[in-house]
Amino acid sequence: MPSKNQLTIGLDTETELVTPGNLAPRLACTSWAYREPAYHQHLHERVEGKPLRIISGVEHHTTTDDIAIWVTGASHTSDDIKLVGHNIAFDMAVLATHSPWLLPYIFAAYARGNIEDTMIREQLLDIADGSFWLKRKKTGSYSLKGLAEKYLSIEMEKGEETYRLRYGELIDTPLKDWPKEAVEYSRNDAVMTLAVYNAQSERGELKDGPAQARAAFALHLMSCWGVVTDGERVNEFVKVASDTMACHGEKLSRVGLMRMNGTKDLTKIRARVKQSGGPVKHTEKGNIATDEESLIATGDPDLALLVEFSKAQKLDSVWTRYLRQGSNPSTPVQARFHCLVESGRTSCSKPNLQNPHRATGLRECFIPRKGNLFIACDYSTLELCTLAQITTWLFRKSNMAEQLRNGVDLHLHFAAQMLRIPYEDAVERSANRDPEIKEARQIAKAANFGYPGGMGANSFRQYAKGYGVELTEKQAEKLREDWFNTWPEMRDYFKHVSTVVGNEKGVIEQFVSKRLRGGVHFTQACNSFFQGLASEGAKAALFEVARLCYADPESALFGSRPVMFIHDEIILESPSENAPEAADELAEVMRSEMKRFTPDIPIGTTVALMERWYKNAEAVRDSSGRLTAWRPNDE
């Protein structure tokens, strides 16, 4: 709840340039801006101007008293200070590096909801009216410059002639000796940020800004910390990829599927597919499909080689340079995390740590720094839990919720329903590795993950292949019937979504966060409710975990560092001696934070210690119940 006497302050920092290994460089100055007349000039002597009736100033890095007062909330002139920045996570990380004692206060200000971000607010507004997907990939659409033009019709200079990239030169110069342009440039950013913030409030109702800003900060700290790789493993990984490419590439150019310059000749490849004589799959636009399934189906050994070549090539070009960089401890892999995409989830790039390809030795290249272990903790069937919560809210009764409260494995439960056997029998046969049960559970799992999104029986057949399940059309339809009968609330769920979004596109409001998402069609809406809720809960958990790691000496997590966030999973780098305790606390914090989003559903987590990044690591405890590092069988 904003108090009556709230002051919003636009904030910006200027720094040395970011370098590989250092995303929170030295501070040069801080600039700020707030609206008259809420606040008075009672602090330091400063440069002042009043565009847009805004009071603004610039502080040299040697004086951060104002910032401290605002961040700590110690101001006596205002009950409640909201700090606003454009990508303010960066500024907060810079300030925390400059003045480490501020860090707990920064977390506290975030926790109070007193720090917001104009970039995130813009994204929230765009998601709300359905225009996000248009702008997401356009450069500049979420820059401060872009927003100043859009909302204020002001052209901001960002060119070579500005001081933008040159503040490092001024660090050791007293502010009074700075060129006027350098001061003004910085001040202007703060002023523009404040003006944009106010304009955004006019544009539409904004929900969830503070929570998203919190997540952005935690994610940014992860980028700043980075994660290192194991040079030996990296070399092995690179060798496998380059050998495969060299070996197959030569053959492929000989048979004419590749050109001399090493590029694939899709025209020839498509001709080859046609030539094979089998059934030919076409793409949406009518071209001959060249996906793995189609190429393998031809039975042509050259096309099979091509599949292997392409995979190796892609792996190599996506990962090699980052893996090599990370094997130098002073330049860890510092992926960029983006706190908000249309679904409410996060994304990650350069490299995308959220999709490390399995079974390639890629994951295993990532290791904790010396003296540390990785702690990996993920939620168990999180999106089914959030779906169960949502159907509970909507209909008061949800079989999914009930079964979860009974501690039932939802996949096995549905498998038992499919086979018309009691759940208890399924549990027993599953424990005995009964192959029929195992297969049924795989099918059930595919159904439980696919159908909630509104999938039809036909698409499901394709989808199920990913779970190693082949179904006829009849079987798929029967399965869908069984699924609805097992989870009767799901008929009501789809009916409800239909009424919300109608036959065209509509607007939905997320539960808990009240975040809006506009321009959504049926299946998007089906997914958005539970996927968004899961994401919001996981992000809240990440923030709290980061706070404990960085700023709470009482916590077992203090001193650990989050290094990865993969939708429903958090991975920490943790000093070995304390890692077991940290792991248990990590799991506990993740569950309790999620509880705020799924109050009626028990949330389970699985946690493991690892000496490198493994998929499928499990909790291993010694005789006294203390966690120890999990190792794969072959090591």
Add this chain to the structure above:
DNA sequence: ACGCGATGCGCC
């Protein structure tokens, strides 16, 4: 030379 759509595939 560069931009962009189409295609494909990895992860959750």
Add this chain to the structure above:
DNA sequence: AAAGGGCGCATCGCGT
């Protein structure tokens, strides 16, 4: 009535 979503990022091929 019927309807998986949504990220990142590579290559290829075509158009400016």
